[in-house]
Amino acid sequence: MTHQTVGHRHTTSPGLPDDPRAAVxxxxxSCPVEITLAALRGRWTTLVIRELLQGGRTFTELRQALPALxxxxxxxxxxxxxxAGVVDRRREPGWPSRTHYGLTPHGRRLGPVLQALWDWGAxxx
Amino acid sequence: MTHQTVGHRHTTSPGLPDDPRAAVxxxxxSCPVEITLAALRGRWTTLVIRELLQGGRTFTELRQALPALxxxxxxxxxxxxxxAGVVDRRREPGWPSRTHYGLTPHGRRLGPVLQALWDWGAxxx
DNA sequence: CAGCATCCATTCAGATACTG
DNA sequence: CAGTATCTGAATGGATGCTG
Numbered sequence: 001m002t003h004q005t006v007g008h009r010h011t012t013s014p015g016l017p018d019d020p021r022a023a024v025x026x027x028x029x030s031c032p033v034e035i036t037l038a039a040l041r042g043r044w045t046t047l048v049i050r051e052l053l054q055g056g057r058t059f060t061e062l063r064q065a066l067p068a069l070x071x072x073x074x075x076x077x078x079x080x081x082x083x084a085g086v087v088d089r090r091r092e093p094g095w096p097s098r099t100h101y102g103l104t105p106h107g108r109r110l111g112p113v114l115q116a117l118w119d120w121g122a123x124x125x
Numbered sequence: 126m127t128h129q130t131v132g133h134r135h136t137t138s139p140g141l142p143d144d145p146r147a148a149v150x151x152x153x154x155s156c157p158v159e160i161t162l163a164a165l166r167g168r169w170t171t172l173v174i175r176e177l178l179q180g181g182r183t184f185t186e187l188r189q190a191l192p193a194l195x196x197x198x199x200x201x202x203x204x205x206x207x208x209a210g211v212v213d214r215r216r217e218p219g220w221p222s223r224t225h226y227g228l229t230p231h232g233r234r235l236g237p238v239l240q241a242l243w244d245w246g247a248x249x250x
Numbered sequence: 251c252a253g254c255a256t257c258c259a260t261t262c263a264g265a266t267a268c269t270g
Numbered sequence: 271c272a273g274t275a276t277c278t279g280a281a282t283g284g285a286t287g288c289t290g
Contacts, residue, residue, distance in 0.1 A: 019247070022175075026193050027168050032246030033239060037165065039246075043152050043283070046162070050147075059252055068151050070284055075253050085250030096251045097290080106250040114158060116241035121157030121164075122144070125210030125231040168263070184272055195264055200273060221271040222270080 036113065039084035044069050046117075048077050049103070049110055052087060056102035086110065161238065164209035169194050171242075173202050174228075174235055177212060181227035211235065 021031050028034060040046060044066065051057055051065050062074060078101060081087040086107035090100040103110075146156050153159060165171060169191065176182055176190050187199060203226060206212040211232035215225040228235075 025172070025191050027172060032243045033171050035246030036242040037171070040162065046158050047150070047152060066150050071253065072255095072285080073283065076283090091252090099252060104250070106248070109245060109248070113241045113245050116238045117161040118157045120234060120238050121160030123231070123234070125229070196273070197265085197275095198263065201263090216272090222273090224272060 035084075039081065039086055039110075040113075042077060042080065044073060045077055045081070046114060048074070048081065049086070049107070049114065052101060052103045052107070053111060053114075056100055058101070059099050062101065081107070160209075164206065164211055164235075165238075167202060167205065169198060170202055170206070171239060173199070173206065174211065174232070174239065177226060177228045177232070178236060178239075181225055183226070184224050187226070206232070 019032075021028070024031055029038070040049075047066055047069075048062065051062055057065070059071075059074070059078075062078075063069065063071060066074070078087060078089065082089050085104055088102050088104050088107075090102070092098045092100060144157075146153070149156055154163070165174075172191055172194075173187065176187055182190070184196075184199070184203075187203075188194065188196060191199070203212060203214065207214050210229055212226050213229050213232075215227070217223045217225060
């Protein structure tokens with residue numbers, strides 16, 4: 001996100017930092033807010049993160065926790081989250097094959113972000 | 126967002142509140158996290174909010190601040206944000222007609238949410 | 251088991267053109 | 271000025287079926 005880079009920041013755009021990326025006039029992938037929203041984008045994404053905040057899970061365990069989520073979309077989400085540096089994928093050797101997913105330290109830091117989203121949505125307007 | 130409702134909450138899902146809505150297994154519109162993400166959803170939305178965090182704006186002022194944003198999408202976004210209780214629309218009488226948009230108190234509370242999104246995205250993974 | 255390939259329906263953004 | 275109506279192309283989600 002963003003705001004003007006001059007003047008009395010805290011009076012015009014409370015809480016937003018003074019950063020060049022804060023002055024864009026077009027949605028820009030390098031904007032920190034866009035980066036975070038891209039990581040959270042898509043149906044099911046926050047539910048997958050919620051599961052992983054409770055501890056590591058295998059592909060099948062995630063499917064069991066979220067039965068209505070198709071494996072195609074689960075696969076998409078995990079790839080997206082791995083790409084964003086949120087989850088760590090560990091393919092365990094042997095048969096049947098098993099892949100273990102867990103949050104990275106960066107992923108665990110999404111906890112407060114989800115909390116902020118929860119807090120706003122939980123409060124009556 | 127959500128997490129289990131039993132056990133040692135803060136060790137399994139740090140920061141997420143103990144609420145029935147925290148146990149859903151399907152993306153649910155009444156989940157507070159979904160509510161917030163729905164308000165922020167769509168290209169340009171956070172940039173429009175950024176503009177309004179700096180003060181009220183008319184339709185034309187918003188278009189000037191975000192020149193690459195088409196008036197159709199701007200109109201869509203403002204309707205979505207009004208629906209979400211984020212912005213307040215005041216049609217000023219007279220000619221030429223003029224509509225003034227400003228954040229509601231609830232909308233202003235998105236400041237910390239955007240800050241949390243910024244902070245996570247600004248931090249190296 | 252994990253997960254990709256394919257296909258289909260729906261949603262969304264942007265462009266263009268038109269009104270109160 | 272401040273929108274709405276319509277259309278097109280792109281992206282997304284879900285279902286089904288197939289492999290390492």
